[in-house]
Amino acid sequence: AQSVTQLGSHVSVSEGALVLLRCNYSSSVPPYLFWYVQYPNQGLQLLLKYTSAATLVKGINGFEAEFKKSETSFHLTKPSAHMSDAAEYFCAVSGGKLIFGQGTELSVKP
Amino acid sequence: SAVISQKPSRDICQRGTSLTIQCQVDSQVTMMFWYRQQPGQSLTLIATANQGSEATYESGFVIDKFPISRPNLTFSTLTVSNMSPEDSSIYLCSVGTGIPNEQFFGPGTRLTVL
Numbered sequence: 658a659q660s661v662t663q664l665g666s667h668v669s670v671s672e673g674a675l676v677l678l679r680c681n682y683s684s685s686v687p688p689y690l691f692w693y694v695q696y697p698n699q700g701l702q703l704l705l706k707y708t709s710a711a712t713l714v715k716g717i718n719g720f721e722a723e724f725k726k727s728e729t730s731f732h733l734t735k736p737s738a739h740m741s742d743a744a745e746y747f748c749a750v751s752g753g754k755l756i757f758g759q760g761t762e763l764s765v766k767p
Numbered sequence: 768s769a770v771i772s773q774k775p776s777r778d779i780c781q782r783g784t785s786l787t788i789q790c791q792v793d794s795q796v797t798m799m800f801w802y803r804q805q806p807g808q809s810l811t812l813i814a815t816a817n818q819g820s821e822a823t824y825e826s827g828f829v830i831d832k833f834p835i836s837r838p839n840l841t842f843s844t845l846t847v848s849n850m851s852p853e854d855s856s857i858y859l860c861s862v863g864t865g866i867p868n869e870q871f872f873g874p875g876t877r878l879t880v881l
Contacts (some may be wrong), residue, residue: 700771701810701872708866718832726841747809751868757809 663758680748771873790860795840798863
């Protein structure tokens, strides 16, 4: 069975600072991994995905994530936070259907 | 990517009533899904909407409470029946993209039950 754990339900950074949102997965098969973003009062938007090609995955809006099998992690990073990055971020793993983590709310302080 | 719309975008309903949510996609898709997002929570899959056959429900969700229709490859409806305040949630439809398990989501329907 697959599962996802997002460490930290809320992360706060200053504008221009590094964004690091943590995701650890559990999967009995090689996983497909996704990061989605949900802006206030909107649906989910796909940020990036890992599908067993390159371990460093680049997504939209300057985000990227690195798949580390040895650590069973797929952390999301962005070098410099922008106010518009404030949103809820969900990590998801699939092995037949999508399993979502609990989400991390990112706040960006001016 | 597919453009997905949902109607209504939000609604406030009285307990004991039912609400039907529509999901429209601008292209034909094989896989359509319905999710529930309770306040402050993550997403939970309700069911897979199958074209031409009955929906496949996840554990904890039943057809009598959440009947689903999928008349063609671009449209699906989810009905929330005999609503109670516990049904207050965001309901989202999604579609498969062809890449294994990758999904695009609609904007969601925000339901409040009084």
